[in-house]
Amino acid sequence: MTRSPVRAIARGVLLGLLFLAAVVAVWEGAKALGGDPWRFPDGKGGETVYVPPLKWPIVNDLALPHVWKIADALAGPVQREQAQTLAGFLVAAAIHTGQEALFGFLLGALLGLALAAGFVHSKLAERAFMPYVVASQTIPILALAPLIAFAFGNGVFGIVIVASYLTFFPVAIAQLRGLTSPDPRALELMRSCAATKWTIFWKLRMPASLPYLFSALKVAATASIVGAIVGEGNPGGSQFGLGRAILNFNEQYTSAPEKLWAAILAASLLGISFFLAVRLAELVALRGRPASGQA
Amino acid sequence: MTVQGKSVVSVLGVNKVFESAGGRTTALEGIDLAIGPGEFVSLIGPSGCGKSTLLRVIGDLTSPTSGTVTVNGKTARQARQDRDYGIVFQAPVLFDWRSVQANVALPLEVKGVSGADRQRRVQAMLELVELKDFARHYPYQLSGGMQQRVSIARALALEPSILLMDEPFGALDEMTRERMNAEVQRIWQQTGTTVVFVTHSIPEAVFLSSKVVVMSPRPGRIVRVIDVDLPRPRNDDTRETARYFELITEVRETLRGRWSGEGAAKASGAATSVASMERTQAEGAVG
Numbered sequence: 001m002t003r004s005p006v007r008a009i010a011r012g013v014l015l016g017l018l019f020l021a022a023v024v025a026v027w028e029g030a031k032a033l034g035g036d037p038w039r040f041p042d043g044k045g046g047e048t049v050y051v052p053p054l055k056w057p058i059v060n061d062l063a064l065p066h067v068w069k070i071a072d073a074l075a076g077p078v079q080r081e082q083a084q085t086l087a088g089f090l091v092a093a094a095i096h097t098g099q100e101a102l103f104g105f106l107l108g109a110l111l112g113l114a115l116a117a118g119f120v121h122s123k124l125a126e127r128a129f130m131p132y133v134v135a136s137q138t139i140p141i142l143a144l145a146p147l148i149a150f151a152f153g154n155g156v157f158g159i160v161i162v163a164s165y166l167t168f169f170p171v172a173i174a175q176l177r178g179l180t181s182p183d184p185r186a187l188e189l190m191r192s193c194a195a196t197k198w199t200i201f202w203k204l205r206m207p208a209s210l211p212y213l214f215s216a217l218k219v220a221a222t223a224s225i226v227g228a229i230v231g232e233g234n235p236g237g238s239q240f241g242l243g244r245a246i247l248n249f250n251e252q253y254t255s256a257p258e259k260l261w262a263a264i265l266a267a268s269l270l271g272i273s274f275f276l277a278v279r280l281a282e283l284v285a286l287r288g289r290p291a292s293g294q295a
Numbered sequence: 296m297t298v299q300g301k302s303v304v305s306v307l308g309v310n311k312v313f314e315s316a317g318g319r320t321t322a323l324e325g326i327d328l329a330i331g332p333g334e335f336v337s338l339i340g341p342s343g344c345g346k347s348t349l350l351r352v353i354g355d356l357t358s359p360t361s362g363t364v365t366v367n368g369k370t371a372r373q374a375r376q377d378r379d380y381g382i383v384f385q386a387p388v389l390f391d392w393r394s395v396q397a398n399v400a401l402p403l404e405v406k407g408v409s410g411a412d413r414q415r416r417v418q419a420m421l422e423l424v425e426l427k428d429f430a431r432h433y434p435y436q437l438s439g440g441m442q443q444r445v446s447i448a449r450a451l452a453l454e455p456s457i458l459l460m461d462e463p464f465g466a467l468d469e470m471t472r473e474r475m476n477a478e479v480q481r482i483w484q485q486t487g488t489t490v491v492f493v494t495h496s497i498p499e500a501v502f503l504s505s506k507v508v509v510m511s512p513r514p515g516r517i518v519r520v521i522d523v524d525l526p527r528p529r530n531d532d533t534r535e536t537a538r539y540f541e542l543i544t545e546v547r548e549t550l551r552g553r554w555s556g557e558g559a560a561k562a563s564g565a566a567t568s569v570a571s572m573e574r575t576q577a578e579g580a581v582g
Contacts, residue, residue: 189388192381203405286392288394290433
């Protein structure tokens with residue numbers, strides 16, 4: 001009945017690779033139909049040119065560089081005259097950003113859990129604070145990030161706060177729903193054996209909430225990376241990380257679009273690895289339960 | 296009530312009124328009921344007669360508007376705090392993240408029984424409901440009848456002096472239901488616990504009970520208490536005896552407000568409410 005986590009992950013990776021191959025096929029296929037002329041060195045100093053039949057600006061070499069151009073750029077130096085490759089630079093940047101995002105994720109998830117636990121035990125607290133929780137998410141993070149940097153300083157801590165700001169909301173909302181999900185009769189059952197609120201929370205509400213919690217954590221995991229990147233991109237936010245790299249490569253876009261694309265690739269790989277880590281935790285935490293196989 | 300001195304459950308002058316935006320509903324009115332130790336008492340009546348509400352009042356899951364409930368010489372609240380109750384609902388209400396044995400262990404965990412004691416008690420309960428081989432299964436791997444047996448094992452885990460059962464077999468098919476009835480009788484005889492059993496089914500009530508409490512709706516009242524004198528243990532043959540059919544007829548006629556045999560005079564006071572019960576049923580209103 002229950003699939004082993006390892007097999008499930010292996011299947012996921014395989015499907016992911018297939019999907020990636022499909023994306024590359026569509027990408028290059030579109031460029032073959034409507035992109036800029038393809039130029040290959042012919043080995044004799046000249047070049048062979050293939051001219052696509054149509055002209056779609058959206059897939060020209062500036063908007064959508066060739067996949068191998070991005071691969072070349074990854075293997076090449078990050079800036080002229082530098083020893084470090086772009087790939088190495090991006091890995092270091094992703095680790096830096098990943099750490100900030102991880103702390104933001106943990107902080108935000110804890111805050112979300114605490115809010116939900118508070119709300120489920122006090123209708124008054126929910127009525128009083130829920131509007132502010134919702135309102136907090138209507139403020140664009142771009143507007144808020146500089147304020148947070150101002151309040152907490154231009155360090156890693158400010159970036160962590162921005163990441164947690166995007167993380168706590170989905171966790172709080174889903175967890176509140178999860179904590180209130182038990183059948184009223186299950187609560188009566190606990191009351192009939194004189195269970196305290198504390199016992200009811202840990203033996204009934206918390207385990208019942210886990211499927212809801214993990215759905216929210218998957219949203220929160222990717223949101224925390226967006227938060228960390230936005231936090232780094234803040235004026236004076238950070239000298240390191242993917243956020244700073246994305247801003248820098250943005251400025252160089254007209255001369256080297258493939259560098260920005262490489263940075264985007266790094267950011268999405270980071271997001272996917274966060275997502276998969278949560279999924280793995282979910283498979284372990286929910287093993288034995290019916291219908292725990294959904295993503 | 297005559298047996299009040301040695302009652303396990305004593306309900307005196309209980310009224311229960313629900314206030315809602317739509318107005319007041321009198322769920323229970325003037326309920327007096329005494330249940331002796333080891334008795335098996337069924338509450339039967341049409342939907343909306345307050346039989347589940349009465350069960351919940353006895354178990355302190357809701358409070359009466361007025362009147363008193365005494366359980367083992369204590370208030371119902373104190374009895375609940377002392378874990379005198381086991382409860383079984385119509386749905387098994389098992390925790391799907393817990394295995395069968397972990398579900399049965401739940402009340403023991405809540406009470407703080409640990410280690411070997413808990414293990415032993417869980418084993419004994421699973422043996423009682425004949426599910427020893429399914430200890431490590433998860434609820435979704437069991438049939439409806441088996442799930443309900445797990446919930447009975449859980450309810451009995453703390454050796455409660457009173458077992459409250461709220462239409463426990465209402466969701467099961469007739470065959471399974473009859474098998475479960477025999478099983479409950481066996482468990483009741485083995486444990487000697489007092490049972491309060493809410494049901495819609497006349498045959499079920501007669502087969503299981505030592506007393507059948509017939510109720511009428513709006514307001515919920517006790518129409519009559521019928522003693523069931525069928526010999527124990529009752530089995531499939533019991534279901535074919537003349538006395539069994541007589542008792543079924545007696546309960547049915549009482550429910551319809553047409554009982555005219557001995558004891559009919561006692562019930563005359565309820566005649567109007569029974570008439571109103573039939574009217575309500577005709578209107579198709581349910582509670």
